[in-house]
Amino acid sequence: MTDLTYFRDANRSRVTAAGIDTFRYERVTGRLDALDEWTPAFVRTARECLAEAENAAGPVSAGDAYREAALWFHFAAILPDPDALAAEAEADRALERAFALLEPTAERVTGADFTGWLRRPATPGRAPLAVVVPGMDSSKEEFTPVGDALLRRGLAVLAIDGPGQGALATAGRLEPDYHEVVGRALDAVSGRDDVDADNAGVIGLSLGGFYAAVTAAREPRVRAAATVSGPYRLTWDDTPAFVHATLTLRAGGERAARAFAGRVDLAGTAAGIGVPLLVVEGGTDVIPGVVNGAPLAAEAPRGSYLLVPEGDHLVGNVRHRWLPAAADHLANGLSGPAAP
Template identity: 35%
Template sequence: MPDAAIETALAHWAPRLIQNGVDYNDMTVTIARTETWADWLPQWNRTADEQAEFAREADATGHHLTAGQAWRRASVNRHFGKFVWMVDLDLAAEATRRSVEETRTALARLDPSAQRLEVPLPEGLAYANLRRPPGIDLPPYVVLIPGLDSTKEEFFYFEQSFLDRGMATVALDGPGQGETGLVLPIRHDYEVAVRALLDLLGSRADLDHERIGAVGVSLGGYYAPRVAAHEPRIVAVAGISGPFCFGDMWDDLPPMTRQTFVVKSGARDDEEGRRLALTLDLAGQCQRISVPALYVTGRLDRLIPWQQTQRQAEESPKGTFVCFPEGNHGVSNLPSRARPMIADWMGDQLSAGEPPLPR
């Protein structure tokens, strides 16, 4: 029988794993042999290693598409093994680095357009993955912003929703996230990282810098509106299950989520973590958003109450609120409905439209 922490993780995030590319069979096999939270990452590493070995065998026989798909599975398995897992920070950091490399290896085989970006910030480097839609010379682009301990490595299929509609994607690991978070802690003014990213991209002639969107998920649903409030180059923004004030729900968050925020923010203890969480507050910020803003959540969200996301919409001058009655956190249990809707909305705002069907 799995312990309480495993049951909590599955109750909150099992649909999210599947939505973002974890094979259902990988998940069931891994869970079946995991009895304690301490063993969660080691067992997911084992599953990831099995996929990586399959990928190497496929590469050796010249089957690079098969290899790329297996490398992607290895990466996302390893990522979700260390997701909100603060038991052994050195082991988690190593899993982060390996997941990054496995995604890079996968993208080299699955998407020739993919490029790794290094974004200079005053305190160090942030990292992002740029992907471009085929056959479009000057596409608009969307900055994809992860949440607490989520990363660009889990966005392969999310990116595809936008790529299929003619938009390029730039998935960013900002402060406190993924490989960037190994060095830079969470900061409430996330727009600093996006501003640096847009400055870096600004000289490129293969992107349309007049049509830039931002989309954030979970805590990224706080970051994205904050970016839109301060970065004039953003012309449309979408936030998914984002908090209005992250600190307001501190006592109701799962212990593993609070512990993750403490670690990723550089706080010394739970009380300082609470104080820093209270700085992630959109009071006075949403009113500054002058562009179209879409806010999406699920009424059954057990992490971020839907009313928090609704408040974002109510305080944004051009805010639209969509709440799926049966949706969970991130609406990850309804990806076939939520993701196309969000991508269609963003495509409409950026006038991207869907690329023509092949004849």
Template identity: 50%
Template sequence: MYTFFDEPGLLPGFADLNRPRAIAAGLDPFQYDQVTAGLTAIREWPTAFVRAGQDYVARAEQAEAHGRSASAAEAYRAAALWLHFATVLPNPNLDAHAAAAAASADALRRAEPTAEFFAEPDLAGVLRRPAAERPPVVVLVPGMNSGKVEFLAIADTLLRRGVAVLAIDGPGQGELATAAPWEPEYQKVVHRAVDLVEQRSDVDGSRVALLAMSMGGYLGALAAAHEPRIRALVSVSPPSALDWDQLAPYVTDTFVLRTGSAAAARDFARRINAAEIAPRIQQPFRVVDGALDTIPGVTNGEPLARLAPRGEYLLIPEGHHLVENRRWEWLPDTADWLTRHLADD
């Protein structure tokens, strides 16, 4: 069967497009360039990134053996990211994909010994808390071919503002990418995440917001439309609608792999409808888009913001998808925006 991996000449463009994403997540830009320059075909990507991740695990274990805990934590964090980026392709080798995702999750646990990890059939998460008494919580929602480990740097920004962060993977995402298909009723995943937060005494479960990325930006909006316990929502580069016949193979192959069939993939794409859910979002809602984020078949986030009763739209003129090449133009202010909306009444 012809797949994304069979598309000719993809490697240089794919490496260039993913470079801001990788650097913003925390990969060393020089090492990223070195690893991707050594590839001759897109099929080599997963193996090369796994190899880099395994090298960092070895470095971390060596540092641990010599009592260098800070160096070990740094190396485990790098390992988690490299292993995660081995999974950003719609790899038809599901066993290899699952092994890389599991190794990434294990490295993250070893990198963050003070964090708390959750593992349930339909939810995996990591809760990181600042040095504050009963802080509010932001639930961080990933998107397509992404996961909780990718947004550690964004979580760091919120932690510095005294906000706890629960980064999650739902079915078909991150650690759970091959364990179950995507959940089209994603409000169920967020509902469970908020339940977990409410049950705790060390965070304030009455003050919860969402920060949702890419496809997760729409899933987060869907969740906010159904979950009144969410105080505020930020969606970064969310789709407002998808035209299946115009989507690139990277997207359609991912949808098929993560939903289980071509029919389920088309149905999942059809459900993405800003006009249906945005009017139901009563919370303060900020949508962040990049003006240079032009993906065939994808309507960007402006309709979500325009149709929501309390929506606002922040367009970054030079921004790409996820606006990671212009993070300084939106992230500090947006983190402050979330913090304000999570303040005590």
């Protein structure tokens, strides 16, 4: 389905942009002889990070090691293998231990079909809220650096796993009506004096970009949105075997996966996105069966398009070309009065 060399190269920028040391990644993956060694090797490395945390001389070093452990556990689970998904629960626990040391004000927020972390900026007052949405095989752990950028701009951040994602990879199925998931997450933090859930933004990455676009169209509390490498449309019969296998695993079977893919189509939805929308994509991001985000930007009434010509999927190889712009877009969109 996918050979080791291609998989290692294709995920390098994704893994390192999430926070894993480049040289450690090269050492771990360079010792692999076959793709089926990926998950055990990443789990072993995650456990090495846990040991480093336990033996650390101070809480910051321990927290950093737990945060890296969370990433290794998460990336152990990106192969479409049901046995690999168990690592996502360990990623979730490691991130919890990291936040306990590095950011003790972070709060776990959980509902029937989501779980995540609410983080608040250092600035006083009631902060606008940005929801960070992962994609097909990603998770809240992977996009912690995106949350860091939003926090620095004075936004509170709620990074979630929804059905079929991260900590809920084995407890739910991918949900095309993701605006309902985000709505319940906003409900869970509404009425607080430190976070303004009625002044919310959403950023989604990869398949999460589709989720974010649907949410921007249908959730009235969302006032600004951004998508990164999000699909405008999927065509099941044309997508690669890896996408088939991953969707089949996380949607609960091939029939459900086909039905899910058929729902991933923003025609007719894009025109209903009335909030400022930034669509980011990489020029080298070409996946058969996937229509990228240019039509979304063109059809959304307040859409703008940022093409990074040398960018790959998730544009992790040149993050400086889009993350500051996307974070500023959300911060600026949530700082003014509500649109009429």
